[in-house]
Amino acid sequence: ENLRDWNISRQIVWGIRIPAWFCEKCSNWTITEGKTPEKCSKCDSKSLRQDSDTFDTWFSSGQWPVIALMSNSKSKMGKKGSSDFGKFYPTSVMETAYDILKAWVTRMVMLGIYLTGDVPFKQVLFHGIVNDPYGKKMSKSKGNVVNPLELIVQYGADSVRFALIYGNATGNDQSLSYAKLEGARKFTNKLWNIARFINMKQETLNSKSEIRNNLTIEQLKNETINKLDKEWVGKIGELVPEITRYLDSYQFNLAAERLYEFIWHEFADKYIENVKGRIDKDSFLVLSSLFLVQLKLLHPFMPFVTEEINEQLSLEKKMLIISDWPES
């Protein structure tokens, strides 16, 4: 009820120009779907001048869910088929910051229904805003903006992503924390240390050909002889549904925190310490298989590092991004 008419034209250069042409001769406006008209629709004069206004950016971006999927196909709007539009519209989740709910999300819903008769997405997930380390909103005028690209150079892209997810409930604002960035960087190092250990054992046991990536946790449990190895297969068997549940319910921070704790303080500190002195080919199969499962669980948060480690150790032949999510 607080809605008012929306003026969709703007007097700025950056934007999509409004497809309306003024006739110098008869003052008629010729309007098209975007194509430049040859002549005035009323008097056939060719002296036309396109309006210099552009569309409000939210009017353009509000049509994004429809237009982006239509751009590559010949199918008509609203027609279902094998096109991207037919397959992905409406999409499952729209993820954005909460501060553009009114400006963007409501417009996408409104224009999506107008153009296709259907909503553009089924669920909307809002993330919070990253403030400066003192909790103040970053702004150019205050000069407290931290450039994420510089953080990525310093800490690595995966560490930055992990630090932003860790310890912050989905949807809440957060203050940028250098301690968390540092912690995430150390966690990345830990992953590499585990990888190096496995690589070392791979070579001493000459187990390269022994790595079988297609074992489910259930199969692994059945094939494992050592009691302690079996126990750890069981632990991973419980970890998988737990992480899956967190991700399905968008509790990304809980998933990241659990993985951090488990991989570092359980798997590395306890299991690897235990297996170090007694490793044989059977235990190596468990060690490498369980590490692969953890890499897969971590992949949504740390896609580059996990992919690189997997490739170097050749645990899973496929890239992780197209490999199956682990089953418990």
Ligand SMILES: [Zn+2]
């Ligand atoms: Zn005219």
